Amino acid sequence: MFCFSKSIDKRNLVYGVYDDEHKLLSTVEAVREKGFEIFDCFTPFPVHHLDTAMGIKRSKLSIAAFISGATGFGLGLLLQFYMMVFDWPMNIGGKPTSYRMLPSMIPVVFESTILCTAFGLALLFFIRNKMGHGVNPDILNIRQTDDRLLIAFDSDKLNKFNSEELNILLKENGAIEINKFSGKYANKN
Template sequence: MSNIKYILGLFEDPDDMMHGIDQLQKNNISIYDVFTPMPIHGIEDKLGVKRSRLPIVAFCCGITGTITALSLMYFTMAVDWPMNIGGKPNFALPDFIPITFELTVLFCAFGMVGAFFFKNHFFPGRAPRVMELRASADRFVIAIEANKGFDADKIDSLLKEAGAIEIKHNDRKYVSYE
């Protein structure tokens, strides 16, 4: 039993990497992930990445902010301490629209940042999860999970044919910065 967990194919050119993805998918080899130093349009569709659910989180956080603002203003101005201000009703909705908008945006912004940190495991004190340090500088990396019954020689030859300049057999899940 080999203790190789991932095979990493490093490319210099994004077109070569896209060709490598095509070659691996033609041979029914599942790709764990792809790491690039810049966004590449169309790679999500090629890898079958699902659409993000972040807009749903944004909507829920925005509605929470709206409900919080309106309920707080209703409670303070109509229930807890009703005041007669210029003969207006205690809960005059047009007067509360700016504050409602601001709290909606505030809750949405903080909720989105929190959801992003939670989803990507960006917690204070957590070591970064990086497979290849050069993926953020100048290399395009395809990571293939080495599960049971994989043929490392076949994967290596497919990556070399696609234009990989380096192939690494990674025995650890992540590399630390130290």
């Protein structure tokens, strides 16, 4: 569907595995308090407040939705004005074909607004996430889409001293296991 010039980096990650969203949330808070930089979290289901706990800013997709909706609104009006008023006005049943037909333009304008909002939003959502048909996912743990929640750190940014500290922090907050991942990882987000 889309073509991306993916910047594929080799990454060394260390990640903690959880089985409960509340344990993951408390880990995120504890880890951020100590000043660690979280690479990303992976969850099989949406965990509310996890994004704010990680300090992720609210996405601007809602603005994009408004813009695509406004585009649809304009296109719908333009389409009808061009065809019914400008290009070839048709008198059918004596109904108006000038600007006075504005009320009967409303349904089509409404539908085209919604259509463009939905399509624009979905398209931008896929582009922003670098998603597309056939894009290979970078799965750290095969159960991250099933029942395991992961918190990943870039191990190149950790030294020996604070990686010990991190391990203890993760264990304290209920990590089932701590694993390492190194290999190709498409730089997303």
